[in-house]
Amino acid sequence: MTVKEKLKGLFEKNRGRYLSGEEIAADLGCTRGAVWKAVRSLEDEGYRIDAVTNKGYCMLSENDIISEEGIKKYLSSGDKNKIVVLKQTDSTNLRLKEIAAEGATEGTLVVAGEQTAGRGRLGRTFASPPDSGVYMSLLLRPEMGASDAIRITTAAAVAVAEVAEQLTGRKTGIKWVNDIYCEGRKVCGILTEASFNVEFGGFDYAVLGIGINVYEPEGGFPDELKSVAGALLPERVPDLRNRMIAGIVNRFTELYRNIGDSTYLDAYEKRLMWKGEKINIISPKGTSAAVLKGIDHECGLVVEYPDGTEGVISSGEISIRKN
Incomplete structure:
Protein backbone atom coordinates (compact mmCIF):
# COMPACT_ATOMS: atom_id res chain seq x y z
CA MET A 1 0.00 0.00 0.00
CA LEU A 60 -12.65 18.49 5.37
CA SER A 61 -15.91 16.74 6.18
CA GLU A 62 -17.61 18.25 3.11
CA ASN A 63 -15.75 15.94 0.70
CA ASP A 64 -17.94 13.58 -1.32
CA ILE A 65 -15.36 11.54 -3.18
CA ILE A 66 -15.73 7.79 -3.62
CA SER A 67 -12.88 5.75 -2.15
CA GLU A 68 -12.23 2.23 -0.91
CA GLU A 69 -11.40 3.56 2.54
CA GLY A 70 -14.53 5.71 2.60
CA ILE A 71 -16.80 2.79 1.64
CA LYS A 72 -15.26 0.32 4.11
CA LYS A 73 -15.85 2.76 6.94
CA TYR A 74 -19.62 2.18 6.61
CA LEU A 75 -19.72 -1.50 5.61
CA SER A 76 -21.23 -3.93 8.10
CA SER A 77 -18.81 -6.58 6.85
CA GLY A 78 -15.79 -4.37 7.60
CA ASP A 79 -12.79 -5.43 5.51
CA LYS A 80 -14.36 -8.69 4.26
CA ASN A 81 -15.45 -7.26 0.89
CA LYS A 82 -12.74 -6.82 -1.72
CA ILE A 83 -13.34 -3.36 -3.19
CA VAL A 84 -11.97 -2.03 -6.47
CA VAL A 85 -12.49 1.71 -7.00
CA LEU A 86 -11.81 3.09 -10.48
CA LYS A 87 -11.84 6.72 -11.52
CA GLN A 88 -13.19 5.72 -14.94
CA THR A 89 -14.05 2.48 -16.72
CA ASP A 90 -16.18 1.34 -19.63
CA SER A 91 -18.57 -0.68 -17.47
CA THR A 92 -18.31 -1.88 -13.88
CA ASN A 93 -20.24 -5.01 -14.87
CA LEU A 94 -17.67 -5.85 -17.55
CA ARG A 95 -14.77 -5.29 -15.17
CA LEU A 96 -16.36 -7.45 -12.49
CA LYS A 97 -17.08 -10.25 -14.96
CA GLU A 98 -13.37 -10.42 -15.70
CA ILE A 99 -12.59 -10.60 -12.00
CA ALA A 100 -15.32 -13.21 -11.45
CA ALA A 101 -13.92 -15.44 -14.19
CA GLU A 102 -10.61 -15.42 -12.32
CA GLY A 103 -12.29 -16.88 -9.24
CA ALA A 104 -13.05 -13.79 -7.13
CA THR A 105 -15.10 -14.41 -4.01
CA GLU A 106 -18.72 -13.44 -3.46
CA GLY A 107 -19.03 -9.88 -2.20
CA THR A 108 -16.30 -8.45 -4.44
CA LEU A 109 -17.32 -4.90 -5.36
CA VAL A 110 -16.28 -2.73 -8.31
CA VAL A 111 -17.12 0.98 -8.17
CA ALA A 112 -16.34 3.70 -10.72
CA GLY A 113 -16.57 7.48 -10.72
CA GLU A 114 -17.51 7.41 -14.41
CA GLN A 115 -18.55 4.85 -17.04
CA THR A 116 -17.91 5.38 -20.72
CA ALA A 117 -20.11 2.46 -21.80
CA GLY A 118 -22.64 1.96 -19.02
CA ARG A 119 -25.37 -0.51 -19.97
CA GLY A 120 -28.98 -1.14 -19.05
CA ARG A 121 -31.61 -3.76 -19.86
CA LEU A 122 -32.42 -4.75 -23.43
CA GLY A 123 -29.12 -3.37 -24.73
CA ARG A 124 -29.84 0.22 -23.74
CA THR A 125 -27.06 2.57 -22.68
CA PHE A 126 -26.90 4.07 -19.19
CA ALA A 127 -25.47 7.58 -19.03
CA SER A 128 -22.73 7.64 -16.37
CA PRO A 129 -21.15 11.13 -16.21
CA PRO A 130 -18.17 11.80 -13.93
CA ASP A 131 -18.34 12.78 -10.27
CA SER A 132 -22.13 12.86 -10.02
CA GLY A 133 -23.37 9.32 -9.57
CA VAL A 134 -22.82 5.90 -8.06
CA TYR A 135 -21.85 3.16 -10.52
CA MET A 136 -21.27 -0.14 -8.76
CA SER A 137 -21.27 -3.89 -9.42
CA LEU A 138 -21.43 -6.61 -6.77
CA LEU A 139 -20.32 -10.21 -7.34
CA LEU A 140 -22.68 -12.96 -6.20
CA ARG A 141 -22.37 -16.74 -6.30
CA PRO A 142 -25.99 -17.67 -5.53
CA GLU A 143 -27.29 -21.15 -4.86
CA MET A 144 -30.49 -20.91 -6.83
CA GLY A 145 -31.90 -21.87 -10.18
CA ALA A 146 -31.53 -19.66 -13.23
CA SER A 147 -35.26 -18.93 -13.19
CA ASP A 148 -34.85 -17.14 -9.84
CA ALA A 149 -32.40 -14.53 -11.16
CA ILE A 150 -35.16 -11.90 -11.12
CA ARG A 151 -35.14 -12.11 -7.32
CA ILE A 152 -31.67 -10.57 -7.27
CA THR A 153 -32.83 -7.58 -9.30
CA THR A 154 -36.00 -7.01 -7.28
CA ALA A 155 -34.20 -7.36 -3.92
CA ALA A 156 -31.60 -4.85 -5.15
CA ALA A 157 -34.38 -2.44 -6.12
CA VAL A 158 -35.74 -2.58 -2.57
CA ALA A 159 -32.26 -2.03 -1.11
CA VAL A 160 -31.58 0.99 -3.33
CA ALA A 161 -35.00 2.52 -2.67
CA GLU A 162 -34.78 2.11 1.10
CA VAL A 163 -31.22 3.45 1.37
CA ALA A 164 -31.94 6.39 -0.95
CA GLU A 165 -34.95 7.33 1.17
CA GLN A 166 -32.98 7.03 4.42
CA LEU A 167 -30.07 9.16 3.20
CA THR A 168 -31.96 11.82 1.23
CA GLY A 169 -35.41 11.96 2.85
CA ARG A 170 -37.06 11.69 -0.58
CA LYS A 171 -39.69 9.14 -1.55
CA THR A 172 -38.95 6.67 -4.33
CA GLY A 173 -41.00 4.48 -6.64
CA ILE A 174 -40.06 1.29 -8.45
CA LYS A 175 -40.92 0.79 -12.09
CA TRP A 176 -41.09 -2.93 -12.69
CA VAL A 177 -38.71 -4.55 -12.95
CA ASN A 178 -35.48 -2.65 -12.37
CA ASP A 179 -35.80 1.16 -12.34
CA ILE A 180 -36.02 3.53 -9.38
CA TYR A 181 -37.89 6.81 -9.79
CA CYS A 182 -38.02 9.98 -7.72
CA GLU A 183 -40.57 12.71 -8.38
CA GLY A 184 -41.50 11.15 -11.71
CA ARG A 185 -37.96 10.86 -13.07
CA LYS A 186 -35.65 7.88 -13.34
CA VAL A 187 -32.75 8.07 -10.89
CA CYS A 188 -31.48 4.48 -10.93
CA GLY A 189 -31.19 1.48 -13.21
CA ILE A 190 -30.29 -2.07 -12.17
CA LEU A 191 -28.81 -4.75 -14.44
CA THR A 192 -28.18 -8.31 -13.28
CA GLU A 193 -26.01 -10.42 -15.58
CA ALA A 194 -25.05 -14.02 -14.97
CA SER A 195 -22.91 -16.94 -16.05
CA PHE A 196 -24.73 -20.24 -15.80
CA ASN A 197 -23.52 -23.81 -15.31
CA VAL A 198 -25.27 -25.74 -18.08
CA GLU A 199 -24.63 -29.12 -16.48
CA PHE A 200 -26.18 -28.26 -13.10
CA GLY A 201 -28.67 -25.60 -14.22
CA GLY A 202 -27.48 -23.03 -11.68
CA PHE A 203 -25.22 -20.01 -11.45
CA ASP A 204 -21.47 -19.91 -11.83
CA TYR A 205 -21.84 -16.31 -10.72
CA ALA A 206 -24.10 -13.26 -11.02
CA VAL A 207 -23.03 -9.65 -11.39
CA LEU A 208 -25.42 -7.11 -9.89
CA GLY A 209 -24.91 -3.71 -11.53
CA ILE A 210 -26.44 -0.55 -10.08
CA GLY A 211 -26.24 2.96 -11.53
CA ILE A 212 -27.64 5.91 -9.56
CA ASN A 213 -27.92 9.58 -10.47
CA VAL A 214 -27.08 11.06 -7.10
CA TYR A 215 -26.55 14.61 -8.40
CA GLU A 216 -27.34 16.22 -11.73
CA PRO A 217 -24.17 16.20 -13.87
CA GLU A 218 -22.33 19.40 -14.62
CA GLY A 219 -24.09 21.05 -17.55
CA GLY A 220 -27.23 18.99 -16.98
CA PHE A 221 -28.42 15.75 -18.56
CA PRO A 222 -28.09 15.24 -22.34
CA ASP A 223 -31.03 16.52 -24.39
CA GLU A 224 -32.26 12.99 -25.10
CA LEU A 225 -32.52 12.27 -21.36
CA LYS A 226 -33.82 15.55 -19.96
CA SER A 227 -37.45 14.47 -20.10
CA VAL A 228 -36.91 11.21 -18.19
CA ALA A 229 -33.73 11.38 -16.11
CA GLY A 230 -33.50 12.95 -12.67
CA ALA A 231 -31.21 13.08 -9.66
CA LEU A 232 -31.76 12.29 -6.00
CA LEU A 233 -30.42 15.63 -4.74
CA PRO A 234 -29.81 19.11 -6.19
CA GLU A 235 -26.73 19.81 -4.07
CA ARG A 236 -23.82 17.83 -2.68
CA VAL A 237 -23.95 16.23 0.76
CA PRO A 238 -20.73 15.36 2.62
CA ASP A 239 -19.60 11.76 2.07
CA LEU A 240 -23.00 10.79 0.70
CA ARG A 241 -21.84 8.51 -2.10
CA ASN A 242 -19.59 6.36 0.11
CA ARG A 243 -22.45 6.03 2.60
CA MET A 244 -24.88 5.15 -0.18
CA ILE A 245 -22.66 2.47 -1.69
CA ALA A 246 -22.01 0.84 1.67
CA GLY A 247 -25.65 1.19 2.72
CA ILE A 248 -26.87 -0.56 -0.43
CA VAL A 249 -24.38 -3.41 0.00
CA ASN A 250 -25.37 -3.77 3.66
CA ARG A 251 -29.11 -3.79 3.00
CA PHE A 252 -28.94 -5.98 -0.10
CA THR A 253 -26.79 -8.50 1.78
CA GLU A 254 -29.48 -8.73 4.49
CA LEU A 255 -32.17 -9.39 1.87
CA TYR A 256 -29.98 -11.76 -0.12
CA ARG A 257 -29.45 -14.09 2.85
CA ASN A 258 -33.20 -14.92 2.84
CA ILE A 259 -34.02 -14.08 -0.74
CA GLY A 260 -36.08 -17.21 -1.28
CA ASP A 261 -38.75 -16.37 1.29
CA SER A 262 -40.11 -13.41 -0.75
CA THR A 263 -40.90 -11.28 2.33
CA TYR A 264 -39.03 -8.33 0.80
CA LEU A 265 -41.61 -8.22 -1.98
CA ASP A 266 -43.99 -6.36 0.34
CA ALA A 267 -41.53 -3.45 0.34
CA TYR A 268 -41.20 -3.76 -3.44
CA GLU A 269 -44.95 -3.74 -4.10
CA LYS A 270 -45.47 -0.82 -1.71
CA ARG A 271 -43.32 1.27 -4.06
CA LEU A 272 -44.55 -0.27 -7.31
CA MET A 273 -45.50 2.43 -9.78
CA TRP A 274 -48.70 2.55 -11.84
CA LYS A 275 -50.77 0.06 -9.81
CA GLY A 276 -54.34 0.19 -11.05
CA GLU A 277 -53.34 2.22 -14.11
CA LYS A 278 -53.31 1.41 -17.81
CA ILE A 279 -49.98 0.33 -19.26
CA ASN A 280 -48.59 -0.91 -22.55
CA ILE A 281 -46.64 -4.18 -22.48
CA ILE A 282 -43.94 -4.00 -25.13
CA SER A 283 -42.32 -7.18 -26.44
CA PRO A 284 -40.70 -8.36 -29.68
CA LYS A 285 -44.16 -9.59 -30.73
CA GLY A 286 -45.74 -6.16 -30.39
CA THR A 287 -47.58 -3.99 -27.87
CA SER A 288 -50.46 -5.09 -25.66
CA ALA A 289 -52.69 -2.94 -23.43
CA ALA A 290 -53.41 -3.95 -19.85
CA VAL A 291 -54.03 -2.65 -16.33
CA LEU A 292 -51.21 -3.17 -13.83
CA LYS A 293 -52.48 -5.10 -10.79
CA GLY A 294 -49.32 -5.93 -8.82
CA ILE A 295 -46.65 -8.61 -8.57
CA ASP A 296 -46.78 -12.27 -7.57
CA HIS A 297 -44.44 -14.27 -5.31
CA GLU A 298 -42.23 -15.12 -8.28
CA CYS A 299 -41.69 -11.39 -9.04
CA GLY A 300 -43.83 -11.58 -12.14
CA LEU A 301 -46.05 -8.63 -13.07
CA VAL A 302 -49.77 -9.33 -12.65
CA VAL A 303 -51.91 -7.57 -15.26
CA GLU A 304 -55.52 -7.51 -16.37
CA TYR A 305 -56.24 -7.46 -20.09
CA PRO A 306 -59.16 -5.56 -21.73
CA ASP A 307 -61.26 -8.75 -21.89
CA GLY A 308 -61.11 -9.07 -18.08
CA THR A 309 -58.66 -11.99 -17.95
CA GLU A 310 -55.56 -11.81 -15.80
CA GLY A 311 -52.04 -12.78 -16.76
CA VAL A 312 -48.53 -12.77 -15.34
CA ILE A 313 -45.60 -11.52 -17.36
CA SER A 314 -41.92 -12.14 -16.67
CA SER A 315 -39.14 -9.69 -17.42
CA GLY A 316 -37.27 -11.30 -20.33
CA GLU A 317 -37.36 -9.01 -23.34
CA ILE A 318 -40.50 -7.25 -22.12
CA SER A 319 -40.78 -3.66 -20.92
CA ILE A 320 -43.73 -1.57 -19.82
CA ARG A 321 -44.80 2.01 -20.35
CA LYS A 322 -47.64 4.00 -18.88
CA ASN A 323 -50.53 4.39 -21.31
Whole structure:
Protein backbone atom coordinates (compact mmCIF):
# COMPACT_ATOMS: atom_id res chain seq x y z
CA MET A 1 0.00 0.00 0.00
CA THR A 2 1.38 3.42 -0.96
CA VAL A 3 1.79 6.35 1.41
CA LYS A 4 -1.10 8.07 -0.36
CA GLU A 5 -3.43 5.10 0.15
CA LYS A 6 -2.44 4.83 3.81
CA LEU A 7 -2.96 8.56 4.27
CA LYS A 8 -6.39 8.40 2.63
CA GLY A 9 -7.42 5.71 5.10
CA LEU A 10 -6.07 7.71 8.03
CA PHE A 11 -7.89 10.85 6.89
CA GLU A 12 -11.16 8.92 6.38
CA LYS A 13 -10.98 7.67 9.96
CA ASN A 14 -10.33 11.21 11.21
CA ARG A 15 -12.55 13.39 9.03
CA GLY A 16 -12.78 16.92 10.38
CA ARG A 17 -9.84 16.43 12.77
CA TYR A 18 -6.39 18.01 12.37
CA LEU A 19 -3.40 15.67 12.38
CA SER A 20 0.13 17.03 12.58
CA GLY A 21 2.65 16.11 9.89
CA GLU A 22 4.82 14.55 12.56
CA GLU A 23 1.91 12.48 13.88
CA ILE A 24 0.99 11.30 10.40
CA ALA A 25 4.57 10.42 9.49
CA ALA A 26 4.96 8.36 12.66
CA ASP A 27 1.65 6.60 12.08
CA LEU A 28 2.45 5.75 8.44
CA GLY A 29 6.14 5.03 8.96
CA CYS A 30 7.36 7.59 6.43
CA THR A 31 8.99 11.02 6.27
CA ARG A 32 7.12 14.31 6.60
CA GLY A 33 8.18 15.06 3.03
CA ALA A 34 6.40 11.93 1.87
CA VAL A 35 3.32 13.06 3.79
CA TRP A 36 3.40 16.44 2.06
CA LYS A 37 3.64 14.78 -1.38
CA ALA A 38 0.75 12.45 -0.56
CA VAL A 39 -1.40 15.39 0.57
CA ARG A 40 -0.70 17.20 -2.71
CA SER A 41 -1.59 14.07 -4.67
CA LEU A 42 -4.91 13.69 -2.84
CA GLU A 43 -5.71 17.33 -3.54
CA ASP A 44 -5.05 16.68 -7.23
CA GLU A 45 -7.69 13.94 -7.04
CA GLY A 46 -10.22 16.47 -5.75
CA TYR A 47 -10.00 16.01 -1.99
CA ARG A 48 -10.34 19.20 0.02
CA ILE A 49 -7.61 19.19 2.68
CA ASP A 50 -6.95 22.09 5.01
CA ALA A 51 -3.36 22.76 6.10
CA VAL A 52 -2.77 25.03 9.10
CA THR A 53 0.57 25.88 10.67
CA ASN A 54 0.99 24.31 14.12
CA LYS A 55 -2.22 22.29 13.64
CA GLY A 56 -1.45 20.06 10.68
CA TYR A 57 -3.67 18.61 7.98
CA CYS A 58 -7.42 17.99 8.02
CA MET A 59 -9.60 16.25 5.42
CA LEU A 60 -12.65 18.49 5.37
CA SER A 61 -15.91 16.74 6.18
CA GLU A 62 -17.61 18.25 3.11
CA ASN A 63 -15.75 15.94 0.70
CA ASP A 64 -17.94 13.58 -1.32
CA ILE A 65 -15.36 11.54 -3.18
CA ILE A 66 -15.73 7.79 -3.62
CA SER A 67 -12.88 5.75 -2.15
CA GLU A 68 -12.23 2.23 -0.91
CA GLU A 69 -11.40 3.56 2.54
CA GLY A 70 -14.53 5.71 2.60
CA ILE A 71 -16.80 2.79 1.64
CA LYS A 72 -15.26 0.32 4.11
CA LYS A 73 -15.85 2.76 6.94
CA TYR A 74 -19.62 2.18 6.61
CA LEU A 75 -19.72 -1.50 5.61
CA SER A 76 -21.23 -3.93 8.10
CA SER A 77 -18.81 -6.58 6.85
CA GLY A 78 -15.79 -4.37 7.60
CA ASP A 79 -12.79 -5.43 5.51
CA LYS A 80 -14.36 -8.69 4.26
CA ASN A 81 -15.45 -7.26 0.89
CA LYS A 82 -12.74 -6.82 -1.72
CA ILE A 83 -13.34 -3.36 -3.19
CA VAL A 84 -11.97 -2.03 -6.47
CA VAL A 85 -12.49 1.71 -7.00
CA LEU A 86 -11.81 3.09 -10.48
CA LYS A 87 -11.84 6.72 -11.52
CA GLN A 88 -13.19 5.72 -14.94
CA THR A 89 -14.05 2.48 -16.72
CA ASP A 90 -16.18 1.34 -19.63
CA SER A 91 -18.57 -0.68 -17.47
CA THR A 92 -18.31 -1.88 -13.88
CA ASN A 93 -20.24 -5.01 -14.87
CA LEU A 94 -17.67 -5.85 -17.55
CA ARG A 95 -14.77 -5.29 -15.17
CA LEU A 96 -16.36 -7.45 -12.49
CA LYS A 97 -17.08 -10.25 -14.96
CA GLU A 98 -13.37 -10.42 -15.70
CA ILE A 99 -12.59 -10.60 -12.00
CA ALA A 100 -15.32 -13.21 -11.45
CA ALA A 101 -13.92 -15.44 -14.19
CA GLU A 102 -10.61 -15.42 -12.32
CA GLY A 103 -12.29 -16.88 -9.24
CA ALA A 104 -13.05 -13.79 -7.13
CA THR A 105 -15.10 -14.41 -4.01
CA GLU A 106 -18.72 -13.44 -3.46
CA GLY A 107 -19.03 -9.88 -2.20
CA THR A 108 -16.30 -8.45 -4.44
CA LEU A 109 -17.32 -4.90 -5.36
CA VAL A 110 -16.28 -2.73 -8.31
CA VAL A 111 -17.12 0.98 -8.17
CA ALA A 112 -16.34 3.70 -10.72
CA GLY A 113 -16.57 7.48 -10.72
CA GLU A 114 -17.51 7.41 -14.41
CA GLN A 115 -18.55 4.85 -17.04
CA THR A 116 -17.91 5.38 -20.72
CA ALA A 117 -20.11 2.46 -21.80
CA GLY A 118 -22.64 1.96 -19.02
CA ARG A 119 -25.37 -0.51 -19.97
CA GLY A 120 -28.98 -1.14 -19.05
CA ARG A 121 -31.61 -3.76 -19.86
CA LEU A 122 -32.42 -4.75 -23.43
CA GLY A 123 -29.12 -3.37 -24.73
CA ARG A 124 -29.84 0.22 -23.74
CA THR A 125 -27.06 2.57 -22.68
CA PHE A 126 -26.90 4.07 -19.19
CA ALA A 127 -25.47 7.58 -19.03
CA SER A 128 -22.73 7.64 -16.37
CA PRO A 129 -21.15 11.13 -16.21
CA PRO A 130 -18.17 11.80 -13.93
CA ASP A 131 -18.34 12.78 -10.27
CA SER A 132 -22.13 12.86 -10.02
CA GLY A 133 -23.37 9.32 -9.57
CA VAL A 134 -22.82 5.90 -8.06
CA TYR A 135 -21.85 3.16 -10.52
CA MET A 136 -21.27 -0.14 -8.76
CA SER A 137 -21.27 -3.89 -9.42
CA LEU A 138 -21.43 -6.61 -6.77
CA LEU A 139 -20.32 -10.21 -7.34
CA LEU A 140 -22.68 -12.96 -6.20
CA ARG A 141 -22.37 -16.74 -6.30
CA PRO A 142 -25.99 -17.67 -5.53
CA GLU A 143 -27.29 -21.15 -4.86
CA MET A 144 -30.49 -20.91 -6.83
CA GLY A 145 -31.90 -21.87 -10.18
CA ALA A 146 -31.53 -19.66 -13.23
CA SER A 147 -35.26 -18.93 -13.19
CA ASP A 148 -34.85 -17.14 -9.84
CA ALA A 149 -32.40 -14.53 -11.16
CA ILE A 150 -35.16 -11.90 -11.12
CA ARG A 151 -35.14 -12.11 -7.32
CA ILE A 152 -31.67 -10.57 -7.27
CA THR A 153 -32.83 -7.58 -9.30
CA THR A 154 -36.00 -7.01 -7.28
CA ALA A 155 -34.20 -7.36 -3.92
CA ALA A 156 -31.60 -4.85 -5.15
CA ALA A 157 -34.38 -2.44 -6.12
CA VAL A 158 -35.74 -2.58 -2.57
CA ALA A 159 -32.26 -2.03 -1.11
CA VAL A 160 -31.58 0.99 -3.33
CA ALA A 161 -35.00 2.52 -2.67
CA GLU A 162 -34.78 2.11 1.10
CA VAL A 163 -31.22 3.45 1.37
CA ALA A 164 -31.94 6.39 -0.95
CA GLU A 165 -34.95 7.33 1.17
CA GLN A 166 -32.98 7.03 4.42
CA LEU A 167 -30.07 9.16 3.20
CA THR A 168 -31.96 11.82 1.23
CA GLY A 169 -35.41 11.96 2.85
CA ARG A 170 -37.06 11.69 -0.58
CA LYS A 171 -39.69 9.14 -1.55
CA THR A 172 -38.95 6.67 -4.33
CA GLY A 173 -41.00 4.48 -6.64
CA ILE A 174 -40.06 1.29 -8.45
CA LYS A 175 -40.92 0.79 -12.09
CA TRP A 176 -41.09 -2.93 -12.69
CA VAL A 177 -38.71 -4.55 -12.95
CA ASN A 178 -35.48 -2.65 -12.37
CA ASP A 179 -35.80 1.16 -12.34
CA ILE A 180 -36.02 3.53 -9.38
CA TYR A 181 -37.89 6.81 -9.79
CA CYS A 182 -38.02 9.98 -7.72
CA GLU A 183 -40.57 12.71 -8.38
CA GLY A 184 -41.50 11.15 -11.71
CA ARG A 185 -37.96 10.86 -13.07
CA LYS A 186 -35.65 7.88 -13.34
CA VAL A 187 -32.75 8.07 -10.89
CA CYS A 188 -31.48 4.48 -10.93
CA GLY A 189 -31.19 1.48 -13.21
CA ILE A 190 -30.29 -2.07 -12.17
CA LEU A 191 -28.81 -4.75 -14.44
CA THR A 192 -28.18 -8.31 -13.28
CA GLU A 193 -26.01 -10.42 -15.58
CA ALA A 194 -25.05 -14.02 -14.97
CA SER A 195 -22.91 -16.94 -16.05
CA PHE A 196 -24.73 -20.24 -15.80
CA ASN A 197 -23.52 -23.81 -15.31
CA VAL A 198 -25.27 -25.74 -18.08
CA GLU A 199 -24.63 -29.12 -16.48
CA PHE A 200 -26.18 -28.26 -13.10
CA GLY A 201 -28.67 -25.60 -14.22
CA GLY A 202 -27.48 -23.03 -11.68
CA PHE A 203 -25.22 -20.01 -11.45
CA ASP A 204 -21.47 -19.91 -11.83
CA TYR A 205 -21.84 -16.31 -10.72
CA ALA A 206 -24.10 -13.26 -11.02
CA VAL A 207 -23.03 -9.65 -11.39
CA LEU A 208 -25.42 -7.11 -9.89
CA GLY A 209 -24.91 -3.71 -11.53
CA ILE A 210 -26.44 -0.55 -10.08
CA GLY A 211 -26.24 2.96 -11.53
CA ILE A 212 -27.64 5.91 -9.56
CA ASN A 213 -27.92 9.58 -10.47
CA VAL A 214 -27.08 11.06 -7.10
CA TYR A 215 -26.55 14.61 -8.40
CA GLU A 216 -27.34 16.22 -11.73
CA PRO A 217 -24.17 16.20 -13.87
CA GLU A 218 -22.33 19.40 -14.62
CA GLY A 219 -24.09 21.05 -17.55
CA GLY A 220 -27.23 18.99 -16.98
CA PHE A 221 -28.42 15.75 -18.56
CA PRO A 222 -28.09 15.24 -22.34
CA ASP A 223 -31.03 16.52 -24.39
CA GLU A 224 -32.26 12.99 -25.10
CA LEU A 225 -32.52 12.27 -21.36
CA LYS A 226 -33.82 15.55 -19.96
CA SER A 227 -37.45 14.47 -20.10
CA VAL A 228 -36.91 11.21 -18.19
CA ALA A 229 -33.73 11.38 -16.11
CA GLY A 230 -33.50 12.95 -12.67
CA ALA A 231 -31.21 13.08 -9.66
CA LEU A 232 -31.76 12.29 -6.00
CA LEU A 233 -30.42 15.63 -4.74
CA PRO A 234 -29.81 19.11 -6.19
CA GLU A 235 -26.73 19.81 -4.07
CA ARG A 236 -23.82 17.83 -2.68
CA VAL A 237 -23.95 16.23 0.76
CA PRO A 238 -20.73 15.36 2.62
CA ASP A 239 -19.60 11.76 2.07
CA LEU A 240 -23.00 10.79 0.70
CA ARG A 241 -21.84 8.51 -2.10
CA ASN A 242 -19.59 6.36 0.11
CA ARG A 243 -22.45 6.03 2.60
CA MET A 244 -24.88 5.15 -0.18
CA ILE A 245 -22.66 2.47 -1.69
CA ALA A 246 -22.01 0.84 1.67
CA GLY A 247 -25.65 1.19 2.72
CA ILE A 248 -26.87 -0.56 -0.43
CA VAL A 249 -24.38 -3.41 0.00
CA ASN A 250 -25.37 -3.77 3.66
CA ARG A 251 -29.11 -3.79 3.00
CA PHE A 252 -28.94 -5.98 -0.10
CA THR A 253 -26.79 -8.50 1.78
CA GLU A 254 -29.48 -8.73 4.49
CA LEU A 255 -32.17 -9.39 1.87
CA TYR A 256 -29.98 -11.76 -0.12
CA ARG A 257 -29.45 -14.09 2.85
CA ASN A 258 -33.20 -14.92 2.84
CA ILE A 259 -34.02 -14.08 -0.74
CA GLY A 260 -36.08 -17.21 -1.28
CA ASP A 261 -38.75 -16.37 1.29
CA SER A 262 -40.11 -13.41 -0.75
CA THR A 263 -40.90 -11.28 2.33
CA TYR A 264 -39.03 -8.33 0.80
CA LEU A 265 -41.61 -8.22 -1.98
CA ASP A 266 -43.99 -6.36 0.34
CA ALA A 267 -41.53 -3.45 0.34
CA TYR A 268 -41.20 -3.76 -3.44
CA GLU A 269 -44.95 -3.74 -4.10
CA LYS A 270 -45.47 -0.82 -1.71
CA ARG A 271 -43.32 1.27 -4.06
CA LEU A 272 -44.55 -0.27 -7.31
CA MET A 273 -45.50 2.43 -9.78
CA TRP A 274 -48.70 2.55 -11.84
CA LYS A 275 -50.77 0.06 -9.81
CA GLY A 276 -54.34 0.19 -11.05
CA GLU A 277 -53.34 2.22 -14.11
CA LYS A 278 -53.31 1.41 -17.81
CA ILE A 279 -49.98 0.33 -19.26
CA ASN A 280 -48.59 -0.91 -22.55
CA ILE A 281 -46.64 -4.18 -22.48
CA ILE A 282 -43.94 -4.00 -25.13
CA SER A 283 -42.32 -7.18 -26.44
CA PRO A 284 -40.70 -8.36 -29.68
CA LYS A 285 -44.16 -9.59 -30.73
CA GLY A 286 -45.74 -6.16 -30.39
CA THR A 287 -47.58 -3.99 -27.87
CA SER A 288 -50.46 -5.09 -25.66
CA ALA A 289 -52.69 -2.94 -23.43
CA ALA A 290 -53.41 -3.95 -19.85
CA VAL A 291 -54.03 -2.65 -16.33
CA LEU A 292 -51.21 -3.17 -13.83
CA LYS A 293 -52.48 -5.10 -10.79
CA GLY A 294 -49.32 -5.93 -8.82
CA ILE A 295 -46.65 -8.61 -8.57
CA ASP A 296 -46.78 -12.27 -7.57
CA HIS A 297 -44.44 -14.27 -5.31
CA GLU A 298 -42.23 -15.12 -8.28
CA CYS A 299 -41.69 -11.39 -9.04
CA GLY A 300 -43.83 -11.58 -12.14
CA LEU A 301 -46.05 -8.63 -13.07
CA VAL A 302 -49.77 -9.33 -12.65
CA VAL A 303 -51.91 -7.57 -15.26
CA GLU A 304 -55.52 -7.51 -16.37
CA TYR A 305 -56.24 -7.46 -20.09
CA PRO A 306 -59.16 -5.56 -21.73
CA ASP A 307 -61.26 -8.75 -21.89
CA GLY A 308 -61.11 -9.07 -18.08
CA THR A 309 -58.66 -11.99 -17.95
CA GLU A 310 -55.56 -11.81 -15.80
CA GLY A 311 -52.04 -12.78 -16.76
CA VAL A 312 -48.53 -12.77 -15.34
CA ILE A 313 -45.60 -11.52 -17.36
CA SER A 314 -41.92 -12.14 -16.67
CA SER A 315 -39.14 -9.69 -17.42
CA GLY A 316 -37.27 -11.30 -20.33
CA GLU A 317 -37.36 -9.01 -23.34
CA ILE A 318 -40.50 -7.25 -22.12
CA SER A 319 -40.78 -3.66 -20.92
CA ILE A 320 -43.73 -1.57 -19.82
CA ARG A 321 -44.80 2.01 -20.35
CA LYS A 322 -47.64 4.00 -18.88
CA ASN A 323 -50.53 4.39 -21.31
